[in-house]
Amino acid sequence: MEKFFKLKENGTTVTTEILAGLTIFLSMAYILFVNPSILVTAMAPGAGPETSVYAQYFGALMVATIFGAATATLVMGLYANYPFALAPGMGLNAYFTYTVVLKMGIPWQIALGAIFVEGIIFIILTASGARTFVVRVIPQNIKFATSAGIGLFIAFIGLKSANIIVSNPATFVGLGDLTKPDSLLAIIGLILTAVLFALRVPGSILLGIILTTIIGAFPVFGVTHYQGIIGKIPSIAPTFLKMQLTWGDLITGSFWVVVLTFFFVDFFDTLGTLTGLAQSAGFIKKGESDFPRSNRAYMADAIGTTVGALFGTSTVTTYIESETGIAQGGRTGLTSVTVAVLMLLMLFFSPLGLTIPAAATAPALIFVGSLMLKNLVNIKWEDTTEAVPAFITIIMMPLTYSIANGIALGLVVYPLVKVFSGKGKEIHWFNWFLALAFVYYLVFLQH
Template identity: 50%
Template sequence: MAQTQSSLSESGGLAGFFKFAENGTSLKTEIIAGLTTFVTMAYIIIVNPLTLAGPNANTGMDFGAVLMATCLASAFATLVMGLLANYPFALAPGMGLNAFFTYGLVGAMGLPWQVALGAVFISGCIAVLVTLTGIRETIIRAIPMPLKAATGAGIGLFIAFIGLKNAGIIVDNPATFVALGKMSDPHVLLAVFGLIITGILLVRRVTGSIILGILITTVLGLFVPAGDGKMITNFVPGAFGIFDKPPAITPGLFKLDIAGALKFSLFAPIFSLFFVDLFDTIGTFVGVASKTGMIDEHGNLKRGSRALFADSLGTIIGSLLGTSNTTTYVESAAGVNAGGRTGMTSVVVAILFLLSTFLSPVVLAVPAVATAPALILVGVLMCSVLKEIDWEDVFIAIPAFLTVIMMPLTFSIATGLAVGFVTYVLLALLSGRGKEVHWFMYVLGVLFIIYFAVQAGV
């Protein structure tokens, strides 16, 4: 009888819609895969609100609203990915992109957060346009792989720098710009502990290492004095302990200022949002899809346009809800390794993101020093792409290095990207290697030079 029920469940509506048999999977496997993916990326539920609206952000955004926007945008985008493209991929606000939003657009450029959300919306619209028109293939071919790799590594350093700053491990110094923080400070000591414990979990390949590290550090913070009569972690129980009704999303819902973002001075930041999101997504697609049979004999992604459309649409919806760019997470590989092969995996992840909206007491209790180790270690992982750069070829090494180093030093992904692209084009022209450069790179080079001129007030 049990076998008959199992057979019915495998041949029912879900199995037919997601094509379980064709993909060699089952409902049980897909559910386990969804749980696995969710656990590995659940840290974003805590990290994103702290990055956009935490005590170190100074954006003016409402923490609870960002928490809701994070969960809802992730759930919506992941659900569209599963239902439209039938991919076992999960989406959420991207690391690096959220830091750029806070410390670049709002912090360094002084934009109101509403205008910054408008820039996110425009970048999402551009992504939809290039996906539907096929322009994305031109962009992919135009930008050399070393510059793509340098962008990823630069963002990694940028994120790690923010993590070190939030932890108090590095502080500002008028003589040397930065210096080592006060290592006896309980906040610093707790962050260092979190860094060590999360690092150990990653080395031992424990599923959900980053979220576990955040939670362990947060719990320890309940017993570490902050020096002001309080503990570093301040947990206020909800109506049902760790559960409570979802926070209000209205403070950030539909508050974006699109008109305010339609300025040429915002060309580079908007392009940077689009560029980083696009290549982050494509890199994840290719890397994860190669393990799932989603790449055809010509090397193209099956249903790739649908998947890219779902990713781009996620950014647009996220900006309307009140969060930074939503992108496909490389942590989806964890679910794929657990057997996930269809969009049912994504549906499970989406449901879990929706359920997470009831965990606001836990998220509100997490101190910034508990998420700092996550930022540092995510930065470490992102720097793995540096091996794809031929450092012996100076023509490539110079713009790649400038792209990487200028992002953390200028506290701007856009500036690092612009410096690297302009340097690459100028080196090509002045060294007789101009024919090696795609014409689209010259267009970008000219636009970035105009951007610098506008910024300088020329």
């Protein structure tokens, strides 16, 4: 173990690595419950939590989430030897459900096929080293804006699922009745989660979900309905190998818009997260822009996405919660292996996932959304030619209920504002290509 993970060389021990892995797991285990609760809406529309159909798909999605996350995290630990954990990405699961399936009307089986193709493209680009070209040409401020826009989008979804925000025929949206049990419980859960996080309690988001679920069981709320804690591993049959990928799909423009959007968000979310984590852990040396074995780290993300699609879950990406393990002293892949093992043990806790109500997962969505806004400080707001495209990217995601629309509009506005401001030389030809492609998407494929 010492020789394989190079523990002494990285200034760590087995005990430190295991504790770091436990800390990361506690920080991100919420996704094992939240991801199925989002994806089940796409795969079993109209089915309530009390129905057998909902239970079957929720259980299968929980297993898919675990296998997708554990596979990617094991690759990160054993192949890249870094203390980073991966799982289906927040925002990407929302895009899958609310935009691709429910809004665009694309069957979830085809959407999984798009994710599989995106994973294959990611593997090829990572293996060839072509990612450096894409990283260089996409405007930096659009990357920051994408993360922030996704944060607003998933926070909006959380507010909506808790009925804190409701539809209003006069103003489109309005404030719901905050005295209703689900809304009040979600507010309490959000405050609990924020306080726990502020106090640096390990696993604050997961703990917030658990405490909110317990509070929801009291008669005054009556929102939580106990389904059990430990049970047999759910059947993966409803989602396993159910992706659809035909020649007819591959020649459809809307299919490739979905593929490229998944790829874009996944690519830059992983890029930003891995770079930030590597800097925090000291893996990036002074004067360098990349860290050793970075292609191996990106390969973990690509393989996880491909495997996840086979099992039935949305795109897998690196989790910023890995920072908690780095703070705990984790420096090698043993930390990641620990996280993966703990995830696999969760296969026996599917009834717990069915017990957790939407009002308990909503605070996690809102809170994680707020954390994703931190990249706003990196945007060059003083430069209008950078600020306006970034703002359009951010604001149009929640207002159009689509991550794809936000990215598309931002990348269309960017070269136009630049060229008419006399800064045409700052535009790479690839940005013009993307702008034209997204104009076609917005004009011909949106309706």
